[in-house]
Amino acid sequence: MVALIVQRRRPGELSHGERDELYDLYARHYAATDPARFVADLTTKDWVLTLHHGASVVGFSTQALRQHVSQSGQALLELFSGDTVIDPGYWGSQALSTGFARLAGRLAREHAPLPLYWLLISKGYRTWRYLPLFAHEYWPNPGRPTPPANQALLDELARTRFGAAYDPSSGLLRFADSQGHLQPELATVRADLAERPEIRFFLARNPGYVRGDELVCLTQLTPGNLRGPVLRAFMSGWHEAQ
Numbered sequence: 001m002v003a004l005i006v007q008r009r010r011p012g013e014l015s016h017g018e019r020d021e022l023y024d025l026y027a028r029h030y031a032a033t034d035p036a037r038f039v040a041d042l043t044t045k046d047w048v049l050t051l052h053h054g055a056s057v058v059g060f061s062t063q064a065l066r067q068h069v070s071q072s073g074q075a076l077l078e079l080f081s082g083d084t085v086i087d088p089g090y091w092g093s094q095a096l097s098t099g100f101a102r103l104a105g106r107l108a109r110e111h112a113p114l115p116l117y118w119l120l121i122s123k124g125y126r127t128w129r130y131l132p133l134f135a136h137e138y139w140p141n142p143g144r145p146t147p148p149a150n151q152a153l154l155d156e157l158a159r160t161r162f163g164a165a166y167d168p169s170s171g172l173l174r175f176a177d178s179q180g181h182l183q184p185e186l187a188t189v190r191a192d193l194a195e196r197p198e199i200r201f202f203l204a205r206n207p208g209y210v211r212g213d214e215l216v217c218l219t220q221l222t223p224g225n226l227r228g229p230v231l232r233a234f235m236s237g238w239h240e241a242q
Contacts, residue, residue: 006051026085032181041083048061059086079221080119108234119217122209171205172213173214187210
């Protein structure tokens with residue numbers, strides 16, 4: 001059996017052929033895109049995590065890191081996840097998730113004591129479900145309202161990154177033209193899944209996901225806030241940076 005492998009590289013290290021392979025994978029899952037838009041977005045990221053099964057790329061996730069000083073004067077790090085795709089045949093794998101967590105742990109160690117926050121935008125419920133799988137506390141949360149300080153930070157980071165496309169009253173990114181939305185066969189939610197509390201929450205918060213609206217989410221990446229395999233991978237990355 002061929003194991004799944006995650007590689008971490010800078011976008012500039014990818015060959016033209018590798019970029020084309022990533023775009024082909026993305027375009028099979030998302031509409032309203034083209035190669036030029038995809039590459040332009042890719043070049044704004046700091047890392048690309050690629051998921052490999054043998055010689056094939058079956059998933060990837062792009063990441064960008066920046067330092068931010070909040071309006072309250074707090075210096076922090078924002079790790080932003082951009083395009084993320086996994087071929088449906090590999091949806092059960094946690095390899096890409098743990099690869100992300102190792103990167104996060106390494107960054108947390110290298111930049112300590114600055115707190116590290118994960119800014120995630122969700123075009124579909126599958127992406128949003130990473131939050132309850134990863135973290136104990138995350139926002140927005142179906143179990144309780146977002147505390148005012150957390151909401152203020154989420155709004156501030158979203159406005160800084162996305163400008164007028166972010167609507168603080170709904171917590172959504174809304175674009176005049178879709179920046180990429182799920183292909184119809186992937187956007188459909190089975191009736192039994194739609195009744196699950198966490199999926200019902202996402203659909204209520206982001207009913208326009210089918211046309212490209214994105215729910216902005218935030219969590220702090222710390223050992224005390226992470227769960228299970230993700231926590232172990234985070235600590236592996238932390239020790240890797242020593």
